Structures are given as structure tokens and as C-alpha cells.
Amino acid sequence: MYNDMPKVDLKVVLLGSSNVGKTSLLERFIDDRFNENLPNQSTIGAAFASKEVCVNNIKFTLGIWDTAGSERYQSMTKLYYRGAKAAIVCYDVTNLESWERAKYWVRELRSVEETCVVYLCGTKKDILDEGKTATPDLDIVERYAAGIQCKFYLVSNKTGEKTSELFDEISKDYISDPDNLHSVMEAITLTANSKTDSRCCPIG
Amino acid sequence: MANPEAPGVDDVIAEPGIEPGASAETMLVTTDSFEEYEQEMSNSIDDRQMKESTTSTISELQEDIREAPPTPTAVSPTEPKPEPPDDLELEDNTQQLSLNSLEIDPLRNTTWLAQRKHIFILSQAGKPIYSRHSSEDKLVTLMGVMQALVSFVQAGNDMIRSVHAGDTNFVFVVKGPLILVTVSKTLESVPQLVLQLTYVYNQIVSVLTQSQLTRVYEQRRNFDLRRLLTGSERLIDHLLNFMDKEPAFFLGAIKCLPLLPSMRDAISQTIVQTCGKIKNLVFAILLANNQLVTLVRMKKYFIHPADLHLIQNLVASSESFKTVESWTPICLPKFDSNGFMHGHVSYLAEDCQACLLLLTVDKDVFYSLSDAKQKIVEKLRRTNCLEAINESMNKASITTAEIGLPEMRHVLYKCKSTAQFWSPGFQPPYTTDEEIERLLGLYQCLHHRLHAPNRPLKLIFQQLDKETMLAWVTSGFELYLTFEPLVTKPDAINSVSKLLKWIKKEEERLFILNSPTF
Numbered sequence: 001m002y003n004d005m006p007k008v009d010l011k012v013v014l015l016g017s018s019n020v021g022k023t024s025l026l027e028r029f030i031d032d033r034f035n036e037n038l039p040n041q042s043t044i045g046a047a048f049a050s051k052e053v054c055v056n057n058i059k060f061t062l063g064i065w066d067t068a069g070s071e072r073y074q075s076m077t078k079l080y081y082r083g084a085k086a087a088i089v090c091y092d093v094t095n096l097e098s099w100e101r102a103k104y105w106v107r108e109l110r111s112v113e114e115t116c117v118v119y120l121c122g123t124k125k126d127i128l129d130e131g132k133t134a135t136p137d138l139d140i141v142e143r144y145a146a147g148i149q150c151k152f153y154l155v156s157n158k159t160g161e162k163t164s165e166l167f168d169e170i171s172k173d174y175i176s177d178p179d180n181l182h183s184v185m186e187a188i189t190l191t192a193n194s195k196t197d198s199r200c201c202p203i204g
Numbered sequence: 205m206a207n208p209e210a211p212g213v214d215d216v217i218a219e220p221g222i223e224p225g226a227s228a229e230t231m232l233v234t235t236d237s238f239e240e241y242e243q244e245m246s247n248s249i250d251d252r253q254m255k256e257s258t259t260s261t262i263s264e265l266q267e268d269i270r271e272a273p274p275t276p277t278a279v280s281p282t283e284p285k286p287e288p289p290d291d292l293e294l295e296d297n298t299q300q301l302s303l304n305s306l307e308i309d310p311l312r313n314t315t316w317l318a319q320r321k322h323i324f325i326l327s328q329a330g331k332p333i334y335s336r337h338s339s340e341d342k343l344v345t346l347m348g349v350m351q352a353l354v355s356f357v358q359a360g361n362d363m364i365r366s367v368h369a370g371d372t373n374f375v376f377v378v379k380g381p382l383i384l385v386t387v388s389k390t391l392e393s394v395p396q397l398v399l400q401l402t403y404v405y406n407q408i409v410s411v412l413t414q415s416q417l418t419r420v421y422e423q424r425r426n427f428d429l430r431r432l433l434t435g436s437e438r439l440i441d442h443l444l445n446f447m448d449k450e451p452a453f454f455l456g457a458i459k460c461l462p463l464l465p466s467m468r469d470a471i472s473q474t475i476v477q478t479c480g481k482i483k484n485l486v487f488a489i490l491l492a493n494n495q496l497v498t499l500v501r502m503k504k505y506f507i508h509p510a511d512l513h514l515i516q517n518l519v520a521s522s523e524s525f526k527t528v529e530s531w532t533p534i535c536l537p538k539f540d541s542n543g544f545m546h547g548h549v550s551y552l553a554e555d556c557q558a559c560l561l562l563l564t565v566d567k568d569v570f571y572s573l574s575d576a577k578q579k580i581v582e583k584l585r586r587t588n589c590l591e592a593i594n595e596s597m598n599k600a601s602i603t604t605a606e607i608g609l610p611e612m613r614h615v616l617y618k619c620k621s622t623a624q625f626w627s628p629g630f631q632p633p634y635t636t637d638e639e640i641e642r643l644l645g646l647y648q649c650l651h652h653r654l655h656a657p658n659r660p661l662k663l664i665f666q667q668l669d670k671e672t673m674l675a676w677v678t679s680g681f682e683l684y685l686t687f688e689p690l691v692t693k694p695d696a697i698n699s700v701s702k703l704l705k706w707i708k709k710e711e712e713r714l715f716i717l718n719s720p721t722f
């Protein structure tokens with residue numbers, strides 16, 4: 001049979017209700033842009049993108065699965081968080097329903113993917129800056145995040161605020177685990193042997 | 205006016221049987237006539253459903269992949285099909301409909317009322333699902349009236365199909381658990397409008413599958429389908445706009461990106477070689493500017509133009525395919541209305557905006573396909589194929605003036621044996637959206653008259669105020685032509701003959717004449 005494996009070191013999955021901004025977050029990360037003039041671009045199925053990052057001079061690849069929030073894809077979503085090392089659970093800071101959904105995803109991940117590190121992400125911060133109130137109150141979210149020991153990021157895909165910080169943090173957390181560092185280094189050695197050009201920048 | 209006995213027209217093709225673009229090899233399912241296309245569009249889903257448990261193309265494929273011994277297929281006794289209903293003249297009900305309508309809000313809105321074509325989708329229970337020009341929940345009462353109308357007629361064992369009131373056509377299609385209605389002020393014929401509604405239905409099936417659609421309503425008659433369709437409204441919106449400006453739909457045909465045959469072969473071969481080892485890949489489709497670059501298929505399986513149109517619609521309405529690789533479940537209603545295929549969808553490269561779709565029945569091969577795509581792009585770049593695609597994409601389509609046919613303004617040429625069509629670039633006066641849509645309307649009228657079920661014509665020559673139209677159908681092709689208004693018939697026929705010679709000369713570039721397989 002096949003060896004259908006990703007050529008990435010760190011698999012990350014984006015979860016959350018439809019319309020919270022998962023795809024926008026991914027586009028921020030991959031191309032650092034935000035396209036406001038394209039409404040109704042709800043994801044059909046799922047999308048994948050990868051990007052090389054460099055932490056402490058170690059290069060490795062993030063492979064990100066952007067899932068669809070629509071109800072009809074719910075049963076398929078499992079396929080995408082299986083084996084994920086990190087998950088970004090998104091909700092829209094002004095949408096209570098999406099918050100309830102986010103808590104559902106956190107519970108789900110905790111029970112089926114214990115090794116997956118969960119990051120909670122409130123999106124559309126720019127709307128708060130314009131004077132809208134957060135639902136639920138941000139205190140509640142922060143307390144919840146602290147209670148389950150997961151990091152909380154308040155981002156805006158529109159302005160780009162805190163989006164790269166979020167992905168930096170995920171990358172750092174990943175590589176700071178010796179097991180992960182070990183497997184990344186092993187992969188680097190393997191590629192260096194099979195190809196002439198090393199994809200690793202000098203460590204030091 | 206129409207004149208079926210125009211002299212000399214059959215002499216235009218010197219050697220019969222060599223229609224430009226004709227080929228014995230084809231990757232598309234072809235139909236002989238529009239009636240057949242329309243019938244087939246509507247019927248096959250129901251047919252398949254009847255045989256659901258025994259013949260699902262996708263499960264067949266999955267069986268093949270597992271290399272299990274083939275399961276014997278029981279032939280289910282085919283039930284006699286009900287007679288197609290006649291059109292009904294329901295004058296009274298029409299009046300009722302417009303009277304009731306006036307009491308509903310959006311209907312007081314003149315812009316809304318002035319829309320040329322409305323589309324409504326509702327459930328058999330009368331629940332609103334979709335409205336093209338307004339939010340559907342404002343139209344609860346109107347949808348209720350429509351539902352009542354349909355069930356009233358159904359109770360009499362009849363099926364309502366169309367109502368005509370002045371310049372407005374009300375066309376109803378009842379399919380599975382859904383009622384689809386259009387209220388149209390365009391010149392499109394009832395069969396053409398029925399075809400469009402069927403496309404819309406197929407679009408919904410493509411998102412949900414027929415079996416899921418049936419199931420949710422079996423479980424709950426009052427189900428709110430909008431819950432399952434969130435996020436796919438754009439597909440329906442886009443499809444409707446697409447059908448208003450693309451002749452591909454009523455022609456039941458596909459347009460190809462013009463390419464040197466050697467380049468096209470190189471592209472196909474690259475795909476075949478790279479993907480040959482991926483066992484369960486069914487179709488690889490490369491689209492550029494909405495036109496087909498190549499289609500590689502698994503031996504034994506063909507794709508129906510109607511399914512390919514839905515794929516084109518998906519690509520054209522999804523911006524995100526451009527930045528990421530998508531893994532999209534897609535049901536092709538003509539291929540198998542009850543199962544999903546999985547599509548790896550991505551653009552070739554930032555500097556080559558052609559979209560590659562790799563369709564498989566195996567949901568666990570994303571990374572293999574992603575890898576294959578990467579290799580395909582590398583090879584295509586090395587062999588200058590990306591450049592060739594770009595060059596063709598960026599070049600304005602040749603016009604009939606450039607071909608050397610001054611009195612001819614525009615043309616649609618459909619080759620029947622391959623279900624492919626060709627059309628030149630638009631030139632004045634067809635340079636605005638309105639003029640283009642008007643021209644398309646004229647073609648649709650001709651198309652309707654050529655295919656009128658009771659009195660089909662072979663040839664139409666029609667002098668209008670702003671242009672002269674000529675339509676001609678033979679066993680091998682369909683031609684729809686637009687000329688200067690004052691062109692004489694001999695001159696027109698003369699330039700048709702020149703055109704056909706030109707298409708014949710260029711056929712290898714304009715059409716795909718072979719059908720590569722994995």
C-alpha cells in the first residue's frame with residue numbers, strides 16, 4: 001500500500017465554526033495578506049498549506065490543515081486532526097455561538113488527541129477596537145484558557161496583529177520538546193544525505 | 205426568416221464526414237441531441253437512484269481497487285417511466301400567484317421585480333432554501349404559494365412544468381425532495397430553463413450527494429436544508445451567473461484552451477507518467493481560464509460535460525484554490541450521484557494560473573497526490589509547458605475579422621462527436637456585458653428553434669435589425685453564426701464555408717482529438 005505521509009515536521013490543524021476566520025489566518029501566515037473583498041469563500045472540505053520556519057537556526061516545515069466549519073463536513077474533520085501535533089481552535093470574539101463551538105473542539109481534542117497542543121485563538125480583534133463588545137467577556141476566555149492550560153491569542157487577520165506571534169509560539173513550543181527536536185534533526189540529516197543542498201542553516 | 209431549403213448549404217463541406225474537430229476518441233460522454241441531453245440530465249439521477257444498491261460507480265471503482273472479485277450485479281426490473289407531462293396553461297393560478305405576491309415585501313421592491321431571472325428553491329414541504337436575488341426567508345409566503353401550486357397539480361396526478369404570463373415564464377421542476385422554480389423574463393425557452401434548474405439541482409447534489417439529500421428529508425420532512433448548504437450558496441450564485449453568459453451549458457459542450465498538439469500531448473503524458481502509479485486516480489483535469497487544457501481518465505470511465513461544468517463552476521467560484529492545496533469532496537451527479545470523489549485541487553504555480561484537479565475515490569491519498577502535483581509542475585516547467593499554457597491564456601482569442609471573414613461577427617461551433625465547442629473573441633458591437641448577453645440570447649433562440657421537439661429545423665437564416673443570424677445543424681456539428689445585418693445569403697454561406705475550412709485547418713490546436721488514459 002501507499003505511504004501517504006506528509007513531508008512536514010509539524011502538523012497543525014485549524015478548527016472552529018464557519019466564518020470565524022480560519023482560512024484568513026492561514027493566508028496571513030502563508031502570504032501575509034488579507035482579502036476583504038471576497039465574501040462567501042467558505043472552505044469546501046479542507047485545505048492544506050506548508051511553510052518553512054526557522055527557530056534558533058533550525059529550519060523545519062509546518063504543514064497546516066485548514067478545515068471547513070460548515071456542519072456538513074463535521075464527520076470528515078476527524079481525518080484532519082488525527083496525528084496533529086498542534087491545533088489552533090478559533091472563535092470570533094464577537095460571536096458567542098462560535099465560542100461554544102470552540103469549547104467543544106477543545107474537549108474533543110483533549111479526549112482523542114492527547115498529545116496535540118491546543119492554542120485558543122480569538123479572531124477579529126479589529127472589530128473590538130472599533131468599539132464592539134466581546135462575547136463572552138475576554139476575562140472569561142482567559143480564565144478558561146488558564147484553567148485548561150492552553151495559550152490564548154487575540155488576533156486580527158485583517159490588520160495582522162498577533163498572527164505571526166501565534167505561529168512563532170507554536171513553532172518554538174514544538175522545537176523546545178527534545179523528542180521533536182530529535183526527529184527534526186534526523187529528517188535534516190536524511191535530506192542532507194540524499195540531496196546535495198542542505199536545507200539546514202548552520203546550527204549554533 | 206427560417207428557410208429550411210437554403211440552396212447550396214450542403215455543398216459547403218466538400219467531403220462529408222470530416223467535420224472539423226471530429227474524432228472517434230473522446231473523453232466526454234456525448235449525446236446526439238439537445239433533447240437527449242436535457243432528458244439525460246434529468247433522468248439519470250433518478251435512474252441511478254432506483255438501482256442505487258447495485259450500481260454505484262464509486263463503489264464499483266473501490267471494489268476494483270481492492271481487486272476483490274466483482275460482485276454480481278443484479279439487474280433490477282426497470283419500472284415503466286411515467287409519461288412526460290404536457291405543459292399546462294394555468295391562467296387562473298398565474299393570476300393568483302401574482303396577486304398573492306403583491307402582499308409580500310420584496311415584491312414591492314421595483315428592482316427586485318425588475319430582475320430578469322429569479323430562481324427559487326424550496327422543499328416539498330414548502331420551506332425556503334434559496335432565492336437568487338433576495339434573502340430566501342423573506343419569501344416564506346411566496347414559496348408557500350409555489351409549493352401549494354405544485355402539490356395542487358400533483359394531487360391530480362399531473363406535474364406542473366410551466367406557466368406563461370405575458371413576457372414572463374414560470375418554470376417548475378420537481379426533483380427528489382426539492383422544488384425548483386424560475387420566473388424568467390428572458391427569451392430562453394422552457395426546455396432551456398428546465399435544463400438550468402436541473403443544473404442547479406445537480407449543483408446541490410454535488411455538494412451533498414443524492415443519498416444524503418434523500419435521507420435528511422426521509423428523517424424529517426420539515427428539515428431546513430440551509431443548514432447543510434451554508435457556505436455553498438456561492439456555488440449556486442456563481443452557477444446562475446455562469447449560465448447567463450456561457451454558451452457551454454445550453455450547448456452541452458466544453459471549450460478547450462488552444463494549444464499546439466505537441467504541447468498538449470506533452471502535458472497529458474507528464475500527467476500520465478507521474479500519476480500512472482497512483483492506482484485509484486479516476487480523472488486528472490487541467491483547466492485554464494475556464495477552458496480545458498487536458499483531461500486524463502481511468503480506462504473505462506468517461507466524464508459527462510454536465511459534471512465538468514460543475515467542476516468548472518467550483519474552480520471559478522473558489523478563490524482559495526489559488527493559495528493552498530484543497531482537498532475537496534465532490535459528488536459528480538452524472539458519474540455517481542450517491543458518492544463523493546475526493547479532489548486534490550490547486551493552481552499549478554504562482555506564475556501559471558491553470559488549475560489542476562486530481563479526482564480519486566480514495567480519501568487517504570492526499571499527500572501522494574500533493575507529491576504528484578509537485579512533480580508534474582516541475583516537469584511541465586522544465587519542458588516549457590507552463591510557458592505554453594501562459595502564452596495561450598494571455599493571448600486574446602482570435603476574432604473572425606482576423607481569420608479573414610469581415611462580414612462575420614461571431615460564431616459558436618460545436619462538434620457533436622466530441623462534445624467540444626469553439627468560439628472566437630468578441631468584437632464590436634459585442635463588447636459590453638449587455639451586448640454579449642443579448643447575443644447569447646439570440647443564440648439560445650436559434651438553438652431552441654433548431655431543437656424544437658415538434659418541429660426541429662436544420663437551417664435558419666434570419667435577418668434582424670442589428671444583425672443577421674444563421675444556424676445550421678448537421679449530423680456532425682452545430683453552427684450558430686452572427687453576421688452584419690445586411691449580409692446576403694450567398695455571402696453568408698460563402699463565409700461559412702471559409703470558416704469551416706479554417707476550423708478544419710486549426711482543429712488540432714482548437715480541440716482535443718485524443719483521449720489519454722492512465
Ligand SMILES: Nc1nc2c(ncn2[C@@H]2O[C@H](COP(=O)(O)OP(=O)(O)OP(=O)(O)O)[C@@H](O)[C@H]2O)c(=O)[nH]1
Nearest residue numbers: 018019020021022023024042043069124156157158
Ligand atoms: N474584520 C475582520 N474580518 C475577518 C477577520 N478574519 C476573517 N474575517 C472575515 O470573516 C469572513 C470569514 O473568514 P474565513 O477565513 O473564510 O472563515 P473560515 O473560518 O475559514 O470559514 P469556513 O471556511 O466556512 O469554516 C471573511 O469575510 C473574512 O474576510 C478578522 O480578523 N477581522
Ligand SMILES: [Mg+2]
Nearest residue numbers: 022023042043
Ligand atoms: Mg475557511
